[in-house]
Amino acid sequence: MVTPAPASTGFSETAQARVDSWTWAVRLFKTRSAAATACRAGHVRVNGVPVKPAHTLKPGDEIRVRVNGLERIVIVERLITKRVGAAVVSQVLIDKSPPPPDPGLVAALPRRDRGSGRPTKRERRETDRLLGRAED
Structure with a gap:
């Protein structure tokens, strides 16, 4: 068998x-x-x-x-x-x-080309406003 x-x-x-x-x-x-x-x-x-x-x-x-x-x-x-x-x-x-980050949040974050240097003062303010940081 x-x-x-x-x-x-x-x-x-x-x-x-x-x-x-x-x-x-x-x-x-x-x-x-x-x-x-x-x-x-x-x-x-x-x-x-x-x-x-x-x-x-x-x-x-x-x-x-x-x-x-x-x-x-x-x-x-x-x-x-x-x-x-x-x-x-x-x-x-x-x-x-x-869990992966929310796609809406990722799309809303500003992007810079790699190697394009430091952000300008205006770009820093926009980033702070977007992330909800208080302006001093």
């Missing part, structure tokens, strides 16, 4: 996982090389400490990732190295990220 194979859970669990591999597997980054580059640039912190791509994770670690100007905070529940579907990600991590 042949016994049926156990149902696949969608991911393979391992004893160790590198931080760049794990962040890629849970879809925080599009590619593993992008995850490794972010680690080298200091945009990935594990338990408050910037780490290299080869840092090994353990369940319970808090990972803070800076992606596209937003900070993602996740807690490792399970270690995986293979990329999984978006539905399975919720079983692997706990997302403690703050």
Whole structure:
């Protein structure tokens, strides 16, 4: 008699996982090389400490990732190295990220071209008025 194979859970669990591999597997980054580059640039912190791509994770670690100007905070529940579907990600991590800023507020903030110098006095007054700061 042949016994049926156990149902696949969608991911393979391992004893160790590198931080760049794990962040890629849970879809925080599009590619593993992008995850490794972010680690080298200091945009990935594990338990408050910037780490290299080869840092090994353990369940319970808090990972803070800076992606596209937003900070993602996740807690490792399970270690995986293979990329999984978006539905399975919720079983692997706990997302403690703050909500994104209101799009209306972000659009209302004045923008300056990068490298265009310091704001003028008029631009500073407009920014203060927009942010509700009292004028002295």
